[in-house]
Amino acid sequence: MSVVYKQNGFFIDIREKFLNRDYSKIYMIENCRESNVQSCTVDLRLGKLFTLKASGTLDPPKNMPTPQETELPYMLSPGEYILASTIERINQTKTKYAAIIAPLSRTFRIGLSIQSGMVHPTYQGEIIVGIKNISPHKIRLRRGMGLVHLCFFDVKSDIIPIHRGYQHGKVI
């Protein structure tokens, strides 16, 4: 729907102007829906799932489980633990916010326990979270379902770039 408002004899299509997004620019969160922006949080959706394959005793960083991408929808069995990445991608080139990842209430209502970390001010990439089914029932996970939300915080002093291996979406 377009709204036309008459001003000085010219018709300006206001809604079209409002919705025209410049895709050459880099925004803080890519693939984000406007409806997912809440009063002070941003909802993130499930994009990909990774099952973890491991043998023997896990001894980080020598013996780590290898993630393997699985198809969606996925039936999560009771007690099963998997990794999930989000559709949205953080791209903090202009902004320098720290963010806390918190599970949506709808996830723990059905018995999904979500393990998450923190987003550093220079982070770029998808958000990876761990999901465990703590309910006695099987749970179907679909692409696009709401999983976690991000609360952004302003960092007062100067920051330094991060150099950890699991940052910037290089490694799942």
Add this chain to the structure above:
Amino acid sequence: MAMIGYTQLMKDIFDVDKTSVEALFDTLAKHKPSELRMKTLRKLAQVEEETISGLLKLAGENNTGGTYKTVNLFFTLLEKDNILYAEKRGHREYWRFTERSKDLQIFLSHSE
């Protein structure tokens, strides 16, 4: 440490200023702005503060019945969206633009 709110998030994620005139017009458009409704709103922008009845009189319209009801409904919806603000003084309700919509008020007061 302060949490980032909706307006700043929208600016950073979509490059949309929710307090801009375009964004406020987008909100206005959702509430079916008829010619009568916009005429009354424009009058409010010019006089700063007035009752709906007073605005309709200024616009040269009938200030009772359906004409009053339709404008009252429009203003109530705009109040929910934080564009207008109603202040009760006795039996009368005085309407004015909020701080957020000052730019829209300036735009409407100068447009015909």
